Amino acid sequence: MKLFNLGGLILIKIKKKVKSEFEPNILVFCCNWCSYAGADLAGVSRFQYPPNIRIIRVMCSSRVDPTFVLRAFNNGIDGVLIIGCHMGDCHYMKGFEYTQVRMDHLKNLIKCIGIEADRFQLHSISASEGKQFSELIKDFTKKLIEFGELKIPKKPGIIELEYNCKKK
Numbered sequence: 570m571k572l573f574n575l576g577g578l579i580l581i582k583i584k585k586k587v588k589s590e591f592e593p594n595i596l597v598f599c600c601n602w603c604s605y606a607g608a609d610l611a612g613v614s615r616f617q618y619p620p621n622i623r624i625i626r627v628m629c630s631s632r633v634d635p636t637f638v639l640r641a642f643n644n645g646i647d648g649v650l651i652i653g654c655h656m657g658d659c660h661y662m663k664g665f666e667y668t669q670v671r672m673d674h675l676k677n678l679i680k681c682i683g684i685e686a687d688r689f690q691l692h693s694i695s696a697s698e699g700k701q702f703s704e705l706i707k708d709f710t711k712k713l714i715e716f717g718e719l720k721i722p723k724k725p726g727i728i729e730l731e732y733n734c735k736k737k
């Protein structure tokens with residue numbers, strides 16, 4: 570009876586809800602010229618997408634250092650997206666191409682560490698693709714919910730990696 574008076578039942582329900590509905594933390598790097606405008610358009614057009622994302626705007630996707638992604642994982646982010654311009658549309662000519670090459674290597678590294686490679690993805694969104702932006706976030710969130718919370722495996726080599734990331 571006391572439990573009811575203190576709102577205990579409600580608290581139990583809240584706890585159950587928190588446990589059952591895992592909401593992944595997602596970090597999204599958007600380039601200033603295309604994908605950030607696409608994200609903005611999604612908001613203005615009221616296309617729905619999960620609110621659990623944090624966007625960091627960079628001038629070009631090539632500004633994203635691979636260690637930023639590793640640091641994000643190290644700090645409890647469950648998934649990272651880099652979204653740049655479509656191939657050939659990058660405002661810095663070859664920026665997106667460089668990003669692709671660099672991030673392919675990073676994906677392999679992430680796999681070696683023991684993290685699901687799809688927790689990190691590279692995409693292209695133009696300024697007029699608000700709908701595609703919201704769809705991408707929805708799909709990515711769904712995928713991360715399937716994976717569950719990120720647990721970085723404690724394998725030899727990870728310690729050094731963490732150390733190197735923290736050192737910078």
Ligand code: FES
Binds near residue numbers: 659
């Ligand atoms: S400016 Fe968008 S990827 Fe380079």
